[in-house]
Amino acid sequence: MQDIESRIAALEARCRKAEDHLEILNLLNTYGPLVDSATARPAGELWVEGGGYSFTLPDGGTKRLTAPDEIAGMYGWQGHLDLVDTGCAHLTATPKISIRGDEAEAVGYSLVVLKEGERWVLWRAAVNHWTLRRTAEGWRIVERFNRALDGSEESHETMRKVMAI
Numbered sequence: 001m002q003d004i005e006s007r008i009a010a011l012e013a014r015c016r017k018a019e020d021h022l023e024i025l026n027l028l029n030t031y032g033p034l035v036d037s038a039t040a041r042p043a044g045e046l047w048v049e050g051g052g053y054s055f056t057l058p059d060g061g062t063k064r065l066t067a068p069d070e071i072a073g074m075y076g077w078q079g080h081l082d083l084v085d086t087g088c089a090h091l092t093a094t095p096k097i098s099i100r101g102d103e104a105e106a107v108g109y110s111l112v113v114l115k116e117g118e119r120w121v122l123w124r125a126a127v128n129h130w131t132l133r134r135t136a137e138g139w140r141i142v143e144r145f146n147r148a149l150d151g152s153e154e155s156h157e158t159m160r161k162v163m164a165i
Contacts, residue, residue: 020099023139024106024132032090035075044072047141048133056126056148067141087115088123095128098165102134107162110146125149127158 002010027046034043047053047067054064058079065071074080095108107129114123126149131142147155 017099020104020134020139021097024097024099024104025094027132027139027141028092028095028106028130032092035080035090036084036088038075038081038084040072040075041068043075044068044070047071047144048135051140051142053141053144053146055144055146056150060150062147083112083114083123089113089120092128095130096162096165104132104134104139105161105165106130106132107158107165109149127155129158129161 031043031046033039034046045068049067051067052064053067053071053074054062057063065074089112091111091113093109093111095106097104097106107127110126110128111122112124113120126146129143129145132139133142145158147158149155
């Protein structure tokens with residue numbers, strides 16, 4: 001049987017991990033409402049300074065933007081504003097999260113739902129691999145690697161990362 005100090009320390013470690021997990025979920029789920037309301041600067045500040053967002057472009061290419069300025073600037077692109085003005089929802093599905101001290105990884109899906117006339121349609125589905133870091137301001141995104149679920153090996157490889165974290 002462990003002594004009381006060891007049991008308390010183990011309980012504190014478990015509580016800290018659960019709190020970290022919840023804070024990361026809240027961080028990732030803050031993204032959608034910010035970008036869907038065209039709240040650009042706070043969306044860019046979900047990342048650490050110099051962090052990045054790599055994603056699939058509509059034409060099939062890829063692009064990486066640097067935080068916070070380039071990421072915040074993306075939400076002023078005409079294509080993004082067209083989505084916001086039409087009505088859209090950027091949804092982050094519950095990811096698998098692995099926390100190791102002040103570093104974490106998460107793998108999960110994201111969806112964009114778009115209003116089309118009187119109905120809502122799934123406009124985009126993607127898989128994401130986030131790396132995160134605890135900062136003085138709380139957990140922040142270091143990198144977000146996002147690939148459309150287009151059947152490509154790159155999207156499949158990103159999905160397989162769920163087994164490694």
